[in-house]
Amino acid sequence: MRRATTVVVVPSRTIEKFHEPPAETQAYEERLLCLLLRLRERHVRVVYVTSMPVAQEIVEYYLGLLPADIREDARNRLTMLSADDPSLRPLSAKLLERPTLLTRIRWEITDHQDAHLVPYITTELEFALGAELGVPVQGAHPALAYLGTKSGGRELFARAGVAHPLGVEHVRSRADVIAAIARLRSVRPRIGQVVVKLDDGVSGEGNAIVELRGIGRTGTRAELLRIAERVDAMRLQAPNVTLHEYFERLERGGGVVEERIVARELRSPSVQLELSADGARVVSTHDQLLDGDRCVGCRFPAEPAYSGLITEAAERIGALLVAEGAIGRAAIDFIVGRNRSGSWSAYAIEINLRKGATTHPLYALELVTGGSYDPRAGVFRAPDGAIRHYVATDYLASPRLSALGDGALFALADRPGLDPDGRGVVFHMLSALTELGRMGMTAIGSTAAEAQERFEATQSILLGAAANLESEVAVVA
Numbered sequence: 001m002r003r004a005t006t007v008v009v010v011p012s013r014t015i016e017k018f019h020e021p022p023a024e025t026q027a028y029e030e031r032l033l034c035l036l037l038r039l040r041e042r043h044v045r046v047v048y049v050t051s052m053p054v055a056q057e058i059v060e061y062y063l064g065l066l067p068a069d070i071r072e073d074a075r076n077r078l079t080m081l082s083a084d085d086p087s088l089r090p091l092s093a094k095l096l097e098r099p100t101l102l103t104r105i106r107w108e109i110t111d112h113q114d115a116h117l118v119p120y121i122t123t124e125l126e127f128a129l130g131a132e133l134g135v136p137v138q139g140a141h142p143a144l145a146y147l148g149t150k151s152g153g154r155e156l157f158a159r160a161g162v163a164h165p166l167g168v169e170h171v172r173s174r175a176d177v178i179a180a181i182a183r184l185r186s187v188r189p190r191i192g193q194v195v196v197k198l199d200d201g202v203s204g205e206g207n208a209i210v211e212l213r214g215i216g217r218t219g220t221r222a223e224l225l226r227i228a229e230r231v232d233a234m235r236l237q238a239p240n241v242t243l244h245e246y247f248e249r250l251e252r253g254g255g256v257v258e259e260r261i262v263a264r265e266l267r268s269p270s271v272q273l274e275l276s277a278d279g280a281r282v283v284s285t286h287d288q289l290l291d292g293d294r295c296v297g298c299r300f301p302a303e304p305a306y307s308g309l310i311t312e313a314a315e316r317i318g319a320l321l322v323a324e325g326a327i328g329r330a331a332i333d334f335i336v337g338r339n340r341s342g343s344w345s346a347y348a349i350e351i352n353l354r355k356g357a358t359t360h361p362l363y364a365l366e367l368v369t370g371g372s373y374d375p376r377a378g379v380f381r382a383p384d385g386a387i388r389h390y391v392a393t394d395y396l397a398s399p400r401l402s403a404l405g406d407g408a409l410f411a412l413a414d415r416p417g418l419d420p421d422g423r424g425v426v427f428h429m430l431s432a433l434t435e436l437g438r439m440g441m442t443a444i445g446s447t448a449a450e451a452q453e454r455f456e457a458t459q460s461i462l463l464g465a466a467a468n469l470e471s472e473v474a475v476v477a
Contacts, residue, residue, distance in 0.1 A: 002043040006115040008105060008135060009035055009048045011355075012091035014123045022086045026052050027432035028120075029091060031360050031394070031440070034428065035118065036062040037367035039074035046078050047108045051091050053082045057407045058430050065368065065418055065426065079108045092125035102132055109135065121354035122328070139328040140275070140321075140353045147324065148353035149199035150256045157348045160316040164348045165335075167258025171196070172251050174231060180257040181210065181227050185218045193260040196234065197350075198246075200253045203357065204294035208246060209235040209260065237294055261347055263337025268295075268349075269302040270333045271314035272358055275326045280318025282311055282375035286358045288333070289393065297393030298358050299448065300365070300380070306336045306344040307378040313346055321351070331356050360428060361392035361442040368444075369422035382422060390444045391455040394429060396462070397438040403469040404462060405434025412465050416458045423450075425458050 011029045029050045036059070038044050048054070059080060063071050081104060083094040095101060109115045115135045119126040122139035130137040146152040151169035158164070166188060168180035177196055184191055192213050198206030211233075215226045236246055272284040285302035288295045301307060314332045321330060331352040336344045366372065371382035380388045409415065409430065418424035422444060429440040443458055445451035 003114050004043055004045060004110045005041075006045045006047060006109045006111065006135075007035065007038060007118060008109065008115065008133065009046065009118045010091060010095065010126070010129060011050070011118075011120040012093075012095075012126060012129075013120050014090040014092070014125060020088065021436070022088060023432055023435040024438075025088060026050065026086070027429040027436070027438070030054055030058070030431055031428055032118070032120070032355065032363070033058070033062050034360050034364040034367060034426065036074075036078060037065060037364070039063075039077055040066055040070065040367065042070070042073065042077075044077065045108065045110060047081065047105055048078070049081045049083070049091070049095065049105065051083050051094060052086050053084070054080055055407070055431060057410050061410060061427070061430070081105065090123075090125055092119070092123075092129045095129055096125065096132065105133055109133065119355075140326040140330070144321075144324055144326050144353065147321065147326065148330075148351050149254070150197045150201070150350055151199050151254060153348070153351040154256060154258075156317060156320055156351065160313075160320050162313045162316055162348045163346065165258040165261055166191075167194075167256050169256050170254055171257055172254050174228075174247055177210075177231050177250075177257055178224060178227050181212065181231070182218070182224060184257065184259060185212070185215075185223070185227075188259065189218050191259055192262060194257050195260050196250075196255060196257050198249055198253060198255045201255075204290070205238045206249070206255070207237045209237075210257075211235075261335045261337055263345070264340065265338040267303065267306070267336045268333065269306065269310050269336060270298075270331050270358060271302075271310050272329060272331045272362060273314060273318045273321075275318060275322050275328055275330055277322070277327070280315060280322050282314060282318075282373070283329075284358065284362050284373050284380075285311060285375075285378065288357075289391075291395070295357050296395040297391065298361065299451075300358075300361065300390045300392070301373070301378055304378050306346060309344060309346045310334045310336065311375050311378075313348060317348065317351070321353075326353060328353075329355065329359055331358060357394055358392075361390055364426045364428075364442050365390055365422070365444060368418060368426065371422075386421065387446060388422060388444055389446070389448045389451040390442050391451045392440070392442040393455075394440040395438065396441055396459060397436070398463060398466070399437045400466040400470055401433055401439065401462065402435070402437040403466040404439075408469060409433065409439075409462075412461075414461055414465070416454070416461060418444075423454075425454060 196208040268288040274281045285307045286298040289297035333349040369382040416425040426442045432438045443455035
């Protein structure tokens with residue numbers, strides 16, 4: 001009989017985003033609820049902690065994805081706790097202020113030797129929390145956080161000998177940005193655009209595009225004046241953010257300026273790694289779905305035409321991360337461009353030493369199928385050999401989707417579900433429906449085409465159901 005294992009999930013996000021509403025923060029804390037599927041293993045207990053309580057119908061939804069004969073037992077091995085604090089501070093900080101809640105969590109840890117803490121990101125707060133609970137933290141030590149910044153990533157790419165865009169690290173002001181652009185133009189006078197990136201930016205929100213076409217000759221005073229004009233007109237990816245706010249964040253946290261890659265065709269894939277003392281194991285490749293420079297979802301796995309190319313580069317980067325002492329899940333983002341010959345070139349863009357937009361869909365697939373990714377073949381196989389693909393998003397959003405909040409989604413007779421073979425749809429971020437009209441989903445199929453069809457069909461069903469509910473409410477009113 002296997003010894004009891006307690007998984008303490010504290011999805012604390014010590015990440016600065018511009019103007020994030022509390023409902024979005026809570027929804028992100030619920031993004032890892034797919035880990036409740038670990039209760040399929042009878043020796044596992046899960047303690048899941050959030051800032052505010054998770055609605056019971058959402059918890060029951062995830063338990064309902066388990067085999068019927070173990071659901072009651074799984075429910076007995078699950079403890080849901082909350083800090084009852086909606087403030088926009090890291091969840092770990094809230095817990096450290098609440099000794100009674102910490103004691104409650106300790107009570108649920110049956111064997112500290114086989115327990116561990118699963119955070120969203122690892123900072124000093126998460127390691128302090130792990131020390132208070134007496135359990136190890138599953139993630140990179142905060143001393144390595146620099147490797148997950150844009151500047152630190154670029155430096156690691158150079159050490160690994162992995163191609164990355166021409167750029168300048170450690171910029172901290174408008175003057176630094178102007179000087180960095182002039183430096184890049186001195187090396188590559190015909191550069192058309194650059195991207196300014198906040199070192200701690202996430203999902204493309206910290207990016208800004210600077211147009212450089214038509215500036216003229218390099219090395220002149222007029223060049224610097226024209227660059228300054230273009231910087232003052234740069235296009236920020238974050239909505240409703242002023243240039244002043246952006247430069248304040250740049251001064252506080254630093255950033256990079258790098259060439260924007262141009263090619264006949266561009267894709268934005270990523271590679272997810274499991275880092276341990278035994279080395280860097282590739283657990284997935286994805287093609288990111290982008291809205292501008294913002295990641296809004298992903299397709300799994302990445303296109304075979306370049307998955308091997310990015311896998312090889314990620315393994316080299318991963319080896320250096322392991323040598324530095326990093327553990328846990330990490331992701332390497334790339335830009336790949338198709339050349340005139342039809343071949344692809346890959347450029348490493350950033351390192352994410354945290355959970356991200358590709359983490360929870362993969363967790364869901366692994367836990368509902370029991371399968372794993374084969375990096376050499378570039379496919380995911382269930383235990384019976386069946387291949388699985390998925391399309392996932394955190395941004396299925398429409399004002400009318402608010403009608404599916406407060407449990408209405410679960411009452412839909414035609415709500416897409418999950419088949420016994422692991423094909424179907426898994427939802428997430430459901431608490432954001434009522435206030436934000438937003439949710440997430442992972443659509444799983446045997447082929448890429450089937451996964452896309454399920455994704456589109458589910459979107460159509462949900463939007464149609466929401467419209468019908470709105471109409472019913474209007475008639476009653």
